Amino acid sequence: MSTDAKRAPAPVPKRKEKGTPGDNGDTAPGKDLAATTPEIRRELLHSMLVQRRFEERCAEAYALGKIGGFCHLYIGQEAISTGVMSMIRPDDYVITAYRDHGQAIARGVSPRSVMAELFGRADGCSGGKGGSMHIFDAKTNFLGGHGIVGGHVPIAAGVGFAIKYRRGNQVCICFFGEAAVNIGAFHEALNLASLWDLPVIFIIENNRYGMGTSISRSTANEDVLIRAKGYRMDGESVDGQDVFAVRECMARAVERARKEKRPTLIEMRTYRFMGHSMSDAVSGTYRTKDELEENMKRDPILVLHNKIYESGELSEGEMSKIDDEAKAIAQDAWDFADASPEPPLEKLYTDVYADTSS
Amino acid sequence: MAVVTYRDALTQALREELQRDDTVFLMGEEVAQYNGAYKVSKGLLDEFGPMRIVDTPITELGFAGVGVGAAMVGLRPIVEFMTWNFALLAIDEVVNAAAKMLYMSGGQYKMPMVFRGPNGAALQLGAQHSQAWESWFAHIPGLKVCTPGTPADAKGLLKSAIRDDNPVVFLEGEMLYNTKGEVPDGEHIVPLGVADLKREGDHCSVITHGKMALVAMRVADDLAKEGINIDVVDLRTVRPIDVEAISRSVQKTNRAVVLEEGWEICGMGSQVVDFIQRECFDDLDAPVLRVHQEDVPMPYAKNLERAAKPDAGKTIAAIKKVMYLD
Numbered sequence: 001m002s003t004d005a006k007r008a009p010a011p012v013p014k015r016k017e018k019g020t021p022g023d024n025g026d027t028a029p030g031k032d033l034a035a036t037t038p039e040i041r042r043e044l045l046h047s048m049l050v051q052r053r054f055e056e057r058c059a060e061a062y063a064l065g066k067i068g069g070f071c072h073l074y075i076g077q078e079a080i081s082t083g084v085m086s087m088i089r090p091d092d093y094v095i096t097a098y099r100d101h102g103q104a105i106a107r108g109v110s111p112r113s114v115m116a117e118l119f120g121r122a123d124g125c126s127g128g129k130g131g132s133m134h135i136f137d138a139k140t141n142f143l144g145g146h147g148i149v150g151g152h153v154p155i156a157a158g159v160g161f162a163i164k165y166r167r168g169n170q171v172c173i174c175f176f177g178e179a180a181v182n183i184g185a186f187h188e189a190l191n192l193a194s195l196w197d198l199p200v201i202f203i204i205e206n207n208r209y210g211m212g213t214s215i216s217r218s219t220a221n222e223d224v225l226i227r228a229k230g231y232r233m234d235g236e237s238v239d240g241q242d243v244f245a246v247r248e249c250m251a252r253a254v255e256r257a258r259k260e261k262r263p264t265l266i267e268m269r270t271y272r273f274m275g276h277s278m279s280d281a282v283s284g285t286y287r288t289k290d291e292l293e294e295n296m297k298r299d300p301i302l303v304l305h306n307k308i309y310e311s312g313e314l315s316e317g318e319m320s321k322i323d324d325e326a327k328a329i330a331q332d333a334w335d336f337a338d339a340s341p342e343p344p345l346e347k348l349y350t351d352v353y354a355d356t357s358s
Numbered sequence: 359m360a361v362v363t364y365r366d367a368l369t370q371a372l373r374e375e376l377q378r379d380d381t382v383f384l385m386g387e388e389v390a391q392y393n394g395a396y397k398v399s400k401g402l403l404d405e406f407g408p409m410r411i412v413d414t415p416i417t418e419l420g421f422a423g424v425g426v427g428a429a430m431v432g433l434r435p436i437v438e439f440m441t442w443n444f445a446l447l448a449i450d451e452v453v454n455a456a457a458k459m460l461y462m463s464g465g466q467y468k469m470p471m472v473f474r475g476p477n478g479a480a481l482q483l484g485a486q487h488s489q490a491w492e493s494w495f496a497h498i499p500g501l502k503v504c505t506p507g508t509p510a511d512a513k514g515l516l517k518s519a520i521r522d523d524n525p526v527v528f529l530e531g532e533m534l535y536n537t538k539g540e541v542p543d544g545e546h547i548v549p550l551g552v553a554d555l556k557r558e559g560d561h562c563s564v565i566t567h568g569k570m571a572l573v574a575m576r577v578a579d580d581l582a583k584e585g586i587n588i589d590v591v592d593l594r595t596v597r598p599i600d601v602e603a604i605s606r607s608v609q610k611t612n613r614a615v616v617l618e619e620g621w622e623i624c625g626m627g628s629q630v631v632d633f634i635q636r637e638c639f640d641d642l643d644a645p646v647l648r649v650h651q652e653d654v655p656m657p658y659a660k661n662l663e664r665a666a667k668p669d670a671g672k673t674i675a676a677i678k679k680v681m682y683l684d
Contacts (some may be wrong), residue, residue: 032523061618093431127464136463144463148454154420155455158427158435165383165409165433185450188420195415305411349466352499 015317020307035247038313042084044243045308048078048301049326051102054111055274057330058101058118062278066338067118070147071132076273079300080286081106084173089253093141093159096175098133099205099272102143103175109137115333128343128350135248149210150183151174153202157189160198164261165227171257172200173284178267181209181224190231190265197356199257201250202265205240207272212286228265240268241300244307359542365535366436367509368532370397371516372436374404374545379434384439384519385412385421386475395440396476396535422448422473426455429471429525436520439475442491442529448492456525457500469525474516476532477505479571479656482663488656490620492568495527496597496629500548502526503597507571508541515654522550531569549601550595550636559587561675566617567593569666577673585609588677596626604630605637612643613680614631617673623652644680649673 019179037046055073060070072083077099083105085094099327102156104114107127117130119163135145143159146152157175163170163339180186180203194199204224208215215222228235234256246268253264273296275282283292314322362370367387376382388395390403403411414421418439425435438667439445447620452618458468479488496503501525506512512530519526556571564574571592578588587609592600608614614634616627627648634646652666678684 024461054521056664118578125464126462126466129464134462138463138466141429143467144459147456148450151423151450151454154423154451155430157420158424158429159431162431162433165428184480185419185423188417189423191415192417192420214553222377223678288543349463351463353502354460354468354470356521358525 010086012179035251036244039074040086040306041304042314043053043167044082045243045301045304045319046322046326047106048084048243049081049104049121049323050111050329051078051081052099052301053323053326054105054115054128054328054333055101056335057115057280059274059336061118061334062305068120069131069279070098071118072099072276073274073278073334076296076299077240077270078102078106078204079243079304080203080268080270081242081248082300083243083248085248087250088171088173091141092170093143093157093172095156096137096145097152097177098145098147099177100133100135103131104135104137104142104145106170107138107142109135109142111329111333112336113335116340119337119340120342121337122347123336123340127347127351129347150185151182153186153189154174154192154204156192156200156202157198160200160263161196161305164197164198167257170199170253173202173203175203175205176207177210178204178208178215178224179213179218180204181227182219190227190233190263194231194233195265197261198263199261200263201253202263204267205270206267208271208356209272209286211276212280214286225265233265234269235265237267237269240270241298241303243300243304270300271298272301312351359540361538362509363535364509364512364531364537364539364542365396366396367541368516368530369400369402369516369670370541371400371520373405375517375520376402376410376545379460381572382434382436383410383412383439384436385414387414387416389413389438392586396532398530398535399438414418415515416557416673418444418448419451422451423455425471425473426469429456429469430459430467434470434520436472436474437648437657439473440458440474441487442477443487443489443530445458445473445475445491450658451526452495452501455572458496460524461500461597464538468522468523472516472519472528474519474528474530476535476636478532479663479667480532482658482660483656485655490529490618490651492529492596493620493626493629494622496599496626500525501597502595504528504550505568505596507531507534507568507592509537510541511544511548511554511592513541513592515550516545517547518550520598521525526550529568537572538559539667541645546670548594551598551600552594553600554592554594555586555589555603555607556592557599559589561586562610562613562615562681563589563591563611564615564617564673564677565591565593565607567596567605568619570617570619571669572669573668573673577670577677580588580670581674581677586677586681599633604633608634608638609641612641614642614646615680616646616675617649617668619668622653624649625650644682647676647680649676
């Protein structure tokens, strides 16, 4: 791991910093805070901090060899997971790609079971058989962590198909990165979802890099949202660093899915503060340190923190307490995972096939 | 027992299972209004409606993935590929999604679904439309792979496949749809993973599956006239594979020919021969021979195509060779 990767992501500031991105004038508190209560805002901050502290511990565990394989951290994108999950119901479905720890935790998957999965232990949510890229949790309708770029996008359409088949009014949320919009599976899935009126919300987390390839080097038309039009689908582009913007946009998309049974394509503009995975440098090859630092000023946690601080509803001490809780949850997850046994060897052969009872 | 075509046997299986379980649905290109490219789904749209008999665009990767997603949340999709040659566009959903979902989710998400459609060479369809895919899918843990050769097996295996809680790759012989055979009346189920001894003899075993089972039976009937009696072991399902049935036969005959439609290298026959050398090493009186497609893409010209395909003549020659009769 490079020195860069070890650097702690932007800490929660002790006091409001003037001129921080996120206070860019279009965020009058009345508008942004309208749809939330102080309690909800506290929960949003808590959710984002838990993911942040969890992922920081993942980086540490990876360096110690407790986590192996590919490990893609979510740091910098937490407003998206938290904002989206805060707008859906427990009976809705979520499916995502391989940068999945934060989304799983935001969805309500136990941090203990996620960390145990990353450690490859028996108490992991997938029994230690999935790993970082394959977090699954049937209790929260978290349909995985999928490792093939774009491969899960048609699966989301299938979940939407099943909802329609049963005349349900759930929605299926499907996350993927902006690089997935160039793969055939994305186009086939969007066409089917629109053609068949499926209640799926496709969310492009545009962090501007598919691994080390910037969107300008990968995508003929960088306006990824234009692809919604190509499939006669409603589309929106939002600031993915602002959890309130994410929520407002989701409110519209969820209503469209539940009432009109129509899919939506949403671009959420964000930035990943760490490398693509734990194997690459945070900056220096495909992006500059300056660019990274500039974007880290728009840390989604900072953006939310500043808004709450401005409103005066939580004191600095109260916010520190939330962060302490988040750190304690991450520590508890680590301790739990560390104490969990390795999967028994006989598990090697289970779950290859399901027993068919019918 | 009624005599029905392989096609009608499949239609019966689909109809009966659609009636039995309303989570079962069929989707694919031309399956509804057109009544199926090979007419296997004829009449089903009228009976079950467009929500359960679903026409798709030409989008194999897309609708295979839709099947996977629907199966994840409890439906029982039957995904029809117009031919398995087109399914390569969807192989990510079959191999990376369907086959692995149960395992990588630690047993949380099962995949009760069937991918089905015609497989193997027909007549003069050229290189891209004339291929037998069973060894590709049989390679993958998590999948089951059926290759019925007769109408009775087609019906019984398809019903089992639809009821199975695992993803089943169901390879129908493209040349078999019009073939006829007796199908037991009433509920007819053939379990997955159980071979069928289609002919009995003690001079040599022919181990085969799918369309080649018909060739093997014809060979058996012809050779019987010469006083040569062979076992025809029709595997019917190539994953799981009935190793016991193979061993039982070879331990009796002490000689074996493995006949398949696909290519030689890493073909199903390679695996069968491996089982034979492990289970029957001391029983063998001759090296095991294989009959398969020549190691070339399928040519178009009639004479070349005929020369490329495995057939009765090549099978008889192999049998006589292992019996040291040539």
